[in-house]
Amino acid sequence: MRIGEVARRSGVSARMLRHYEALGIVTPSGRSSAGYREYGADDIVRIFHVESLRALGLSLREVGQALDDPTFxxxxxxxxxxxxxxxxxxxxxxxxxxxxxxxxxxxxxxxxxxxxxxxxxxxxxxxxxxxxxxxxxxxxxxxxxxxxxxxxxxxxxxxxxxxxxxxxxxxDVTDVLVSVLADDDVELRRRAVLTLVETTGETATAALRSAVSDTDPGVRSRAVLGLVERGERDVVPELIDLVVAGVADVDAAEALASIAGGDAVQGLVARLGDDAAVRRRIAQALGEIGGRAAESALRELVDDPDDGVAVIAKYLLTDG
Incomplete structure (x- = not known):
């Protein structure tokens, strides 16, 4: 089969076939009596092998090695x-x-x-x-x-x-920020919430509300405190959760003092529990809130079995 026919049937141009021959990758196995190149069946198979390897991205040098070097x-x-x-x-x-x-x-x-x-x-x-x-x-x-x-x-x-x-x-880039609130990357969600806090509009506020239930404490705390900055007053339970968990507890205590005052005392007292570290944070939050109800709760904590809690309660009552 001559080069023109091979080119038509294989889809490889005659120019490329001559290039293959010059590189020694595919050499016609025969010549006609007039000196024309003649490709045999094995030559045609080799052409298709070359094209397959090139389709994978191999260079012509790598193709030649792959076909001829047994150690390749x-x-x-x-x-x-x-x-x-x-x-x-x-x-x-x-x-x-x-x-x-x-x-x-x-x-x-x-x-x-x-x-x-x-x-x-x-x-x-x-x-x-x-x-x-x-x-x-x-x-x-x-x-x-x-x-x-x-x-x-x-x-x-x-x-x-x-x-x-x-x-x-x-x-308005709220949609861009909201789109990553469900991402598995915690850092990405934290950055999104931090930016949403500084973004105005009801859509951003709604996004912060949804972030309050995020599994990451950092995302939750930023969302809750961001809502407080927007004047939201229905996040008292979430603020108490932050105090108990020790996540942004100082900021949460300040927020409780500003939006709930004495109304938050009962919720804090209900969470005192057996963990001394939690009781210390609640005592500090009560001191931040102030008022009669908070002072009454602190007097009860003066006799706390944990010295740290007792000292905090006495100090806050004296300081007040």
């Missing part, structure tokens, strides 16, 4: 190829994310595109101070870009700068 280890080559492919996919995904972020920023001209690219490059810096400078300079960037940057940022100072820039953008 295909498993090692395929494993290496898989690793290279994974790296390429990571790079391409990063590029795709970058392109989507540029699109989400809604640029009207190339200058805005370049501004967004500059910001994103700055936010990719390994130096936190570099990321912070980029965040503070991102005045004209869409809120969604900043919101996703906040969710990805681990440095507290940089995250604060990004939240500041986000607040200045004026864009």
């Amino acid at each position: 280890a295909p498993g090692d080559v395929v494993a290496d190829l898989a690793a290279r492919t994974e790296q390429r996919i990571v790079r391409e995904r990063a590029l795709l994310d970058r392109l989507r972020q540029v699109v989400d920023s809604g640029p009207d001209d190339w200058e805005q595109v370049l501004d967004v690219v500059a910001l994103l490059s700055g936010l990719d810096s390994e130096d936190p101070s570099g990321r912070q400078r980029a965040a503070l300079a991102g005045d004209a960037v869409a809120g969604e870009v900043l919101a996703r940057a906040v969710l990805a940022e681990s440095d507290l100072n940089v995250a604060g700068a990004l939240r500041w820039a986000l607040s200045r953008s004026g864009d």
